[in-house]
Amino acid sequence: MKPGRLAWWLVIWVVGLFYLIPMLSMTRFAFQRIPVIKLSFNNVFSKWTIEPLLTTFSDSGFRSSAMLSIWLAIATAVLTLLLLVPTMTIAHLRSPRMRRVIEISAVLPFVVPAIALVVGFAGAFRDTIPQLIRSPFGMVPLYVITALPFTHRTLENGLASLDLRTLIDASRSLGASWIRTVLFVIVPNMRASIATASFLALTVVLGEFTIASLLLKNTLPLYLAYAQGQNPQGSFAVGLVLVVLSAGFVTAANRFGKRVVS
């Protein structure tokens, strides 16, 4: 092997270890009942247990915050699709100018960090529609906004790869109504990008901390942050589950995303 290649392999290995070690440490801490100090080659494989995870799963505080996070994630994905798919489809068909407007507006959330967005939101709605701040589902619009740059890009790629005009003309000339056309022609053709966008929205919601923390809503990440003190092993175990889950979502999004392009 040439020395140059060896150096590049070294880069890959060092960074690979850096990516791997924190995750392995978290796994060990969550599932092995041996303090780091007492850890040695003789007991690396002993006292592993999934009990911390099971105990936490039966905790009512965990259950309510997990349910809340799951519902918020689903609501966010649904609202994202309802808001974007029809609007973007029509813009693609009829108005390149509108398409550009949507494209620019979709990267705006990058400019407003979550912390600024949420304090502005709380201030703006405190005196006008306080219900939005009080109900945890008031956060859904903010989540939609936070995920917008990613979800928009995905759907945009999906739409760009379709011959929309032909599909719609065919469907319409066969007598299908507009609603039928969208539901049974456009949506099935966009299923890969719709799935990708949904996965991205789910990932954003399951990991989001800033917004829920400032509005004092007990989502899963908030539960973890506060349970860390009394139940470190259990909350690290759940943290690991969250990592695996969002890794799965992102990987699924990549898979589907590739199908969008090809």
Add this chain to the structure above:
Amino acid sequence: MAGSFKSRARHFIYLPYLIFLSVFLVWPGIYVFRAAFEKNSAERHPMVEAVTGQYRASFIYSLELSAVSAAIGLFIGSLVAIAIVRLENVRVLRSLVVGYSSVAANMGGIPLAFAFLSAFGMQGLATRLLREINIDLIGWGFRITDFWGIVLVYLYFQIPLMTLILVPAIDGLRRTWHEVAQSLGATANQYWRFVALPILTPALLGGFLLLIANAFAAYATAFALSSGGSRLVPVQIRFFLQGETITGKTNLGYAMAAWMVLLTLVLVIGFQTLVRRSERWRQ
């Protein structure tokens, strides 16, 4: 554009999206700036006070943390990107590294803080393993909750983000350029130094700005690591504006948020401009 009712009516289809953005993005944004520029009883304007004294220190700390983690992320992330291109003949390597990078670039928040606490905390596994080979992090004064500790944690999403930004840019380098350079007698290193690097510069600089903005907005990880993170701007804003408590300095909190938006705006515009420049080579 025909003036018939029907052609105008079809524009209504865009209304839900536009209203949604106005209500949940533009209005909160405007609210932040209005509250920030509201003159209160304090002698100094909130926008001025937000960048003086201890609050200035807070901004500098946040920006330093972002810039340092972005610089290291830029360097290592680029090395990884070049490595997977150089080791192209190993098929799985590329999809493995790019795949994991997109996972790690999205990582953040509480679970990431947990992972680093269990690896590099006082009782961390990595801390322990390093001590076995006589690298005593804690003895050297390293704490995962300090400046360099947070930098280390941030690198977990900064490095992969840079890799993801750079890989398409490197793919855009045309094989023919390499061949031309070779046929003119350039060594591999000369090619990278005098041909590839100048072409990649906009992508590198743009990535650097994006990485700064990325770290600047991060909040959850620092919050979970607590102590050291408490000086970060987002944590300060939270202190003034959390829940319903009246600290008497709400305007100051909004002013800090307004400064964050302004700084991020500059970074994002810089990023967009540079990316457009770097795309000129790719047709």
